[in-house]
Amino acid sequence: MDATDHATDHATDPENTATPLDAVDAIIGQWATVRPDLETTPMEVFGRVYRVAQAVGDRVEKAYRRLGTTRGEFDVLATLRRSGEPYTLSPRLLSSTLMLTTGGMTGRLDKLERAGLLRRSPDPHDRRALQVTLTGKGLALVEEAVAAGLDEQRAALMSAGLDAAETAQLAALLRKLLAGAGPGDGA
16 A cells, blocks of 8 residues: 555545544645655644644633633642642742743742732741642632533543543553653654
């Protein structure tokens, strides 16, 4: 089978007859025309992973905006929530967990503190350091936002027609892919 056959095989595969062709299929078809020697299955996988992440991320972001927050702000609140009671972390730990610069983290913390969603206080064990703690209002918001985000993700899985077994299989395959796609050797 050459790349041209591969690009059109999706449309005639009995297992995929219910799935319409998508933008990735169009890209694969174009590559098959200009470079029929390429085996483009990896491009199909990662093109779709990227597009799914972007589409569902946009849906989740809209759900957060309806609640008055953003994805970045949610990430800070959710990190505090996941830390367990008393929902307190240092700004440095928050920055490293979220892979933000200290300046970027300070801006988010300022905004969230002004909104009454968290508070900063001196660390009782180190007078030079601060602690960031989720407030009751912040806890209520993050609880509502995580549920809204999961609802959007669940709706995307359902609209794709994935049942529970397929969803679990997809999650396992993506875990395997992520483990294998980790940082390269730098070569």
